[in-house]
Amino acid sequence: MAHIIVTGNEKGGSGKSTTAMHIFVALARAGMRVGALDLDLRQRTFFRYLENREAFARRTGQQLALPRRIALAASDLRDRIAAQEEEEARFSEAIAELERECDFILIDCPGSDSFYSQMAHAAADTLITPINDSLVDFDLLARVDPESGRVLGPSIYSEMVWKARQLRARAGLRPADWVVLRNRVSTLHARNKHKVGEAMAELSRRIGFRIVPGFSERVIFREMFLNGLTLLDLKEQGFTFSLSHVAARQEVRDLVRALNLPGLEKAA
Incomplete structure (x- = not known):
């Protein structure tokens, strides 16, 4: 069976699609x-x-790796139960089709709750949650006491992941490896950074996820979108690397290594 990787977080702008794209290229380059x-x-x-x-590949005549894509559509049925049944059937068919020819399936979820997103979280073998290094973003994971900084309990997104884990358990599947990425971590010492770090460490012990370093705030990640390139592609493009670009590429490599994906140990 294909290994299913899901990038999920109920907040936009956390870096889900950028993370998914770089993981795809890392997997493709590993064959x-x-x-x-x-x-x-x-x-x-x-x-x-x-x-x-x-x-970009067509314009330049290059051979760039691309995944096998399947586009899903929302059900237009008015009855909620019937609509969910239709979407569940579409999702299951897409997964079954991709599993016949793929080693990995990458699923990028929206920055909001949806039935498709709930199914993806339940299907995930590896769940990656990018989160900007701020208390605003952390609020989706947990409620924090404003005075002590102590974690009071899980918040809406963590509760959704918990329900997805229960569905996997009932289906006899192994628990997903839940990985939280701290993106845009400031290099400067700041009180907010320290509080987020302490709260995240406490929550990880309580609800069971791993914390790995994500991507820093670098312009290069945004600049590559229009050409569909990643930091792992730039050497072949004759790109001149600055020290910042080298550091950003190393962040990608460190992330791929930290995910412990099956069959990727040597490639990482």
Whole structure:
């Protein structure tokens, strides 16, 4: 069976699509066959990124790796139960089709709750939650006492992941490896950074996720979107690396290594 990787967080702008894109390229460069679903049915940032990559390859005559993509649509049935049944059937068919020809399936979820997103979280073998290093973003994971900084309990997104874990357990599946990425971590010592770090460490012990370093705030991540490129592609493009670019590429490599994906140990 294909290993399913889901990037999920009920907040936009946390870096889900950028993370998914770089993981895809890392997998492809390791010789893995990858399938892709974009469950953000409105913005489709992940698929737009891939479309830009496809267009860049045509313009330049290059052979750039692309995943096997399946586009899903929202049900237009008025009855909620019937609509969910239709979406569940579409999701299951897409996963089954991709599993027949792929080693990995990458699923990028929207920055909001949806039935498709709930199914993806229940299907995840590896769940990656990018989170900006701020108390505003952390609020989706847990409620924090404003005076002591102590974690009071899980918040809406953590509760959704917990329900997805229960569904996996009832289906006899192994628990997902839940990985939280701290993105845009400031290099400066700041009280907010320290409080987020302490709260996240406490929460990880309580509800069971791993914390790994994500991506710093670097302009290069945004600049590559229009051409569909990643930091792992730039050497072949004759790109001149600055020290900042080298550091950013190392962040990608460190992330891939930290995910402990099956069959990727040597490649990482």
